[in-house]
Amino acid sequence: MRVLVVEDQDDLREVVVETLREESFAVDESADGEEGLYKALNWDYDIVVLDVMMPVMNGWEVLDGLRKEKQTPVLMLTALDQVCDKVKGLNHGADDYLAKPFDLTELVARVRAVMRRKGGDHCPEVTVGKVTINTTAKTLRLGDKEVEVTAREFAMAELLIKHRDEVVTRDFLYDHLFDENDESMSNMLDVYVYKLRQKFGKSFIKTRRGQGYIVETS
């Protein structure tokens, strides 16, 4: 899952980015609205975490600019917590709203909730064949047995399960699993697929030659 964090306050942006990375998201960051809007329009993010009070271009303007072209989920992050501000944010097309100062755990939970809603899953636990994923607890089970996976492996499994019964292209996987700072080679994808097949059986991820990968429910 790839996230864009647009926040002008350096310390805050850093900690939000780090936290989300630890939650196995691929995270890009922007220090001002203009750059943030550019990135949001040019990459397909799964969610944008957007601050309101920013230099050059504020959060409302970024949101308006983004909504003209895309339906990327947006979580507004701001120091304004008046009801009218929240209403304004939601009316402008924001998917959720969090006032500063916030709890990091709440931020992560809200980010996940917004993404789940967009993906059509309302429950954090989804089972595909013998494999069960819990996006909140960040666990993967084969049958009843919990299987240990790395953050990247989990992210890949999550993405494939979210788009189950669809062919997921390598480009899509690449865009959503690695952030702008990753200099991973494209064969890294093959490594993660290989490792997941090792842990969950060969039939968990099927290869469609020349197209990509697919996880099938039956």
Added chain:
Amino acid sequence: MGIFPQSIRWRIQLWYLLLLAVIIAALLAAFHRNQREIKYQVLDRELSNPITRLLPNLERRPESPPRGRRLPRLDLLEDFEDEPRPGLEGGGRRSPRGPDPLERRRVNLDELVEELAENGIFVIHWSRGGELRFASENSPEELRSFPDKVSREGDRVSKETVQGYREIIHASPNVGILVVGASVKPIETYLSKLETKLIGIGFLIIVGGFLVGWFLIGRSLKPIEVISGVAHRIAEGNLSERIKISGNGSELGQLSMVLNETFEKLETSFEHQVRFTADASHEMRTPIAVILSKSQFALSKERSPEKYQEALQTCVDSAQHMRTLTSGLLELSKVDSGEFHLRPELGNLEELTGEVVKLIEPLADDRGIKIKCNLRSMKAEFDPSKMRQALLNLLGNAVKYNREGGEIEVTLNKIGPEIFWSVQDTGLGIESVALESIFERFYQVDKARTRTGRNGTGLGLPITKAIVEAHGGTISVVSEVGKGTTFQVKLPAG
């Protein structure tokens, strides 16, 4: 609006009514009195006329007595003594005696009395001694007794009203006492009818006056109701309400104007307050958010010592930023509440400037900025710690917003009666739109321009301005985008 008696409308109304009632009553009473006098005058004239006609008939004609000889009065009395009393006997009957002059006079007298009786006038005649000579038939019984109080000396005419009768009393030595009178009942009836009418008219005038007064007072008090309505709505929080002014010339129009100005100021200061509170809370939230999330992040799992150190450092930085912010807010709240007091002492501004430049030099060196000083020795009275703070703010900004390797020029000079102090930098400059707001609280021009400006609170320049103004000076700013900014402080010398 309460009804009685707090309401101004009712009070004015009651006073007005009282005054109206007094005036109307006085006028009507005067009119009534006047009518009464006129009526009595007319009656008196009517009664006086018969006297002149009666007198010749009653006077005793002496046969031209010798000069100096007194008139034998008894004769006359004798003459009348034999006669039947004309008034009582139906009067005016010819006596069987021949038509002597006395007889003729009596005939005349009877006719006259009869004529008078038709007009409701009665005549009573007494001799000087108090004997009743005659009384007309219609004369009231109770008046036939001799009026003792009437003087019997000399010619005299007097008027009086006795027991419902108006009478004119003519007393003379020749005639005795002649009373011509008439009942005043018609006059009194007329007057009492008039009185009823006048009371009715007075009542109508007062009722009319009350209604007109109610309407007029209501109309003139209407603006007050409007004003109080607007004030109510403002008190309820609708600060943008204003009184609609009609007629600037009137007292209430002027009051409305003054009130509107007051409301305007109230609204502005309220808006300032709201904005200030919102800004202050926003500025406080960001460092709190940093501290909270950074420490939560650090504690969420076991981390390397470097990570903990970094997290703690960020928390310390944020806490320090909050400290700067709170002390700035505290200082500005003192300015607002008028508790911003100076402790002036005589000192040299040149020394102070030198000190501050030395303090700021290490920061400037870090960014390769050179500070040029152009100072003159300048003795003045000022609060050294406050002035140091102001200068530190200006120089700090000049370093923070300068370009790498730029220059700062500090000038201290005396121009005319003023101490002139300027801090010029070679930074990016400020756009003219931003210049207008630069001394406003929490206004930060640069947020985007330099990442180093992160520690700015947006309170430095407002505080500097407050310090300069507390010293009786002014602060201004000139800037050219791309070239640099100059802050100029002018202080009164001496």
